Amino acid sequence: MKMRAFMSQAKPAQARKTRIQAQNEGLILDAALEVFSAYGYRGSTVDQIAAKCGLSKPNLLYYFRRKEDIYTAVLERTLTGWLEPLRALDPDGDPVAELTGYITAKMELSRDNPEASRLFANEILHGAPMIGKFLKGPLKDLVDAKAAIVRAWIAQGRLASVDPYHLIFAIWATTQHYADFEVQVRAILGDKSDPTVVGVKTLITLIMDGLRPR
Amino acid sequence: MKMRAFMSQAKPAQARKTRIQAQNEGLILDAALEVFSAYGYRGSTVDQIAAKCGLSKPNLLYYFRRKEDIYTAVLERTLTGWLEPLRALDPDGDPVAELTGYITAKMELSRDNPEASRLFANEILHGAPMIGKFLKGPLKDLVDAKAAIVRAWIAQGRLASVDPYHLIFAIWATTQHYADFEVQVRAILGDKSDPTVVGVKTLITLIMDGLRPR
DNA sequence: TCCGCTCTTGACCATTTGATCAAGAATTAT
DNA sequence: ATAATTCTTGATCAAATGGTCAAGAGCGGA
Numbered sequence: 001m002k003m004r005a006f007m008s009q010a011k012p013a014q015a016r017k018t019r020i021q022a023q024n025e026g027l028i029l030d031a032a033l034e035v036f037s038a039y040g041y042r043g044s045t046v047d048q049i050a051a052k053c054g055l056s057k058p059n060l061l062y063y064f065r066r067k068e069d070i071y072t073a074v075l076e077r078t079l080t081g082w083l084e085p086l087r088a089l090d091p092d093g094d095p096v097a098e099l100t101g102y103i104t105a106k107m108e109l110s111r112d113n114p115e116a117s118r119l120f121a122n123e124i125l126h127g128a129p130m131i132g133k134f135l136k137g138p139l140k141d142l143v144d145a146k147a148a149i150v151r152a153w154i155a156q157g158r159l160a161s162v163d164p165y166h167l168i169f170a171i172w173a174t175t176q177h178y179a180d181f182e183v184q185v186r187a188i189l190g191d192k193s194d195p196t197v198v199g200v201k202t203l204i205t206l207i208m209d210g211l212r213p214r
Numbered sequence: 215m216k217m218r219a220f221m222s223q224a225k226p227a228q229a230r231k232t233r234i235q236a237q238n239e240g241l242i243l244d245a246a247l248e249v250f251s252a253y254g255y256r257g258s259t260v261d262q263i264a265a266k267c268g269l270s271k272p273n274l275l276y277y278f279r280r281k282e283d284i285y286t287a288v289l290e291r292t293l294t295g296w297l298e299p300l301r302a303l304d305p306d307g308d309p310v311a312e313l314t315g316y317i318t319a320k321m322e323l324s325r326d327n328p329e330a331s332r333l334f335a336n337e338i339l340h341g342a343p344m345i346g347k348f349l350k351g352p353l354k355d356l357v358d359a360k361a362a363i364v365r366a367w368i369a370q371g372r373l374a375s376v377d378p379y380h381l382i383f384a385i386w387a388t389t390q391h392y393a394d395f396e397v398q399v400r401a402i403l404g405d406k407s408d409p410t411v412v413g414v415k416t417l418i419t420l421i422m423d424g425l426r427p428r
Numbered sequence: 429t430c431c432g433c434t435c436t437t438g439a440c441c442a443t444t445t446g447a448t449c450a451a452g453a454a455t456t457a458t
Numbered sequence: 459a460t461a462a463t464t465c466t467t468g469a470t471c472a473a474a475t476g477g478t479c480a481a482g483a484g485c486g487g488a
Contacts, residue, residue: 020455020465039340043256045445058448059466067446096426118339121394125332125339126253128397135401143402159425165403166416167425170388173395177387180335183342187349188357189379202380210424211373211381212310234435234485259475272478273436281476 025063025073027053032074037115040122041071072130075123078116079134085109086168089146095153099171100204106175107200117179143168174203239277239287241267246288251329254336255285286344289337292330293348299323300382303360309367313385314418320389321414331393357382381421388417 017025031052035044046067050060064070085105089098110117120131128135143165150164178185178196185195231239245267249258260281264274278284299319303312324331334345342349357379364378392399392410399409 018456018464024465040254040256040336042254043340046447047445056467057446058468061447062465065447099425121335121339122254124395124398125335126257128401132397132401135398139398140402157427160419160423160427162419162425163412163416166409166413167420169391169395169399169413170417170420173387173391174384177383181338181383181387183346184338184349184353185383187342187346188354195380198377199380199383202377203384205374205376206381206384206424207420208424208426209374210420210422211313211376212422213371213374214428232434232485238435260477261475270437271476272438275477276435279477 021063024053024055024059028055028060028063028070029074029077032070033078033115033119036071036074037118037122040126046070074119075130078113078119079131082109082116082120083139083142086142086146089149091149091152095150095158096208100208103171103175103204103207104200106171107178107196107203110175110179111194111196114179114182117176121176121180170207174207175200235277238267238269238273242269242274242277242284243288243291246284247292247329247333250285250288251332251336254340260284288333289344292327292333293345296323296330296334297353297356300356300360303363305363305366309364309372310422314422317385317389317418317421318414320385321392321410321417324389324393325408325410328393328396331390335390335394384421389414 028049031049032044035048035052038044039048046057046060049070050057053060060070064073085102088105089102123129123131124135147164147168150159150167153159154161154164178199189195242263245263246258249263249266252258253262260271260274263284264271267274274284278287299316302319303316337343337345338349361378361382364373364381367373368375368378392413403409
């Protein structure tokens with residue numbers, strides 16, 4: 001699995017997208033997200049994806065010439081929305097409210113897009129062969145910026161003194177846990193109600209006020 | 215990938231293990247942990263594992279007849295130690311000290327055995343096809359027991375009121391994050407010093423006292 | 429030492445799977 | 459309508475890969 005530029009444009013020639021093209025590419029990427037997130041890159045087959053979206057394999061490969069191209073396209077499409085909640089963190093807002101909002105938004109994102117979460121988890125778990133540059137570039141830049149905001153809040157005495165980077169890691173880890181480790185959560189809790197409603201409440205209590213009785 | 219009994223004994227006949235047998239099985243399982251944790255089940259090949267431990271493929275398959283057998287054997291061997299820290303949670307200890315100790319122990323485990331952590335992460339991420347019964351059985355039982363302890367502490371007013379299950383999830387998620395998402399952590403922090411030393415400190419502050427200034 | 433059991437391997441097989449291609453069907457533009 | 463372009467697919471290929479087998483090498487107990 002090679003690491004090309006960073007994100008490849010699917011069709012260099014012919015920028016204009018025909019109706020059928022747009023529709024089928026959409027179908028393919030939807031199916032690919034399901035399949036890749038469930039079985040991983042190597043565990044997924046082009047046939048599986050083709051079957052899931054009702055296209056023949058050669059037809060699918062007409063739109064994306066290589067399996068890898070499908071994978072990077074899904075990653076790219078999903079990546080876009082993933083950072084929105086963190087981007088929304090407002091330096092002018094109330095620190096506790098901002099972080100509570102961030103946790104809530106991240107939790108909702110995990111609940112509503114578990115496949116996307118698992119897709120990233122799998123990619124990173126295996127060394128981020130495709131999005132390594134994204135992590136060191138755009139992601140790091142955004143996190144640096146938001147960490148600075150948190151650091152400023154701490155300096156103003158509006159938050160307890162913690163390392164902003166590890167705070168962000170903790171929020172990522174805890175919220176994505178409900179998507180990435182869903183089967184484990186359900187195995188322990190039983191498959192009754194949605195775990196994320198108690199989860200987000202617990203998390204906010206934990207991160208804002210901690211366990212030690214006041 | 216089928217879900218047999220639960221964990222198969224590699225060699226039903228001939229209980230006695232010869233010297234060479236014990237040594238080679240050890241080599242194989244060590245290599246298999248490295249390979250499976252790096253590439254996942256489907257992403258790993260028997261040849262890779264054989265190469266890593268210096269055995270020929272047929273020779274490796276002499277000890278474990280199927281790829282799946284290697285995988286379950288590695289899982290089984292690793293599973294054993296994984297629950298130790300949680301098991302050690304002592305109902306008679308001081309709640310804050312006990313949980314701080316648990317977090318510390320779990321973080322050390324993740325730091326010292328990142329491959330094991332990633333192996334589990336991958337298995338669960340893909341629906342726990344092999345250890346599903348383990349999750350619903352032994353793991354759930356242990357967590358139930360420890361959750362009851364936490365609940366009792368809360369009832370005694372020695373801890374803030376949070377859902378014990380989600381507290382445990384939060385500890386799992388945050389500590390394992392440093393192993394499972396290591397490349398992301400390093401991409402953002404830079405590959406300088408060990409992230410877990412600041413990580414565990416931040417985590418304990420967070421979970422014990424929270425962000426809100428006192 | 430010698431016999432039986434364990435261990436090792438080169439050669440080989442069947443299946444899966446990513447990818448190609450030529451030819452035909454459908455769509456679009458003129 | 460008709461020509462050009464886009465779309466679709468059955469057939470096929472080559473490589474990768476899990477697994478087998480028979481034959482030989484090595485080891486350990488009597």
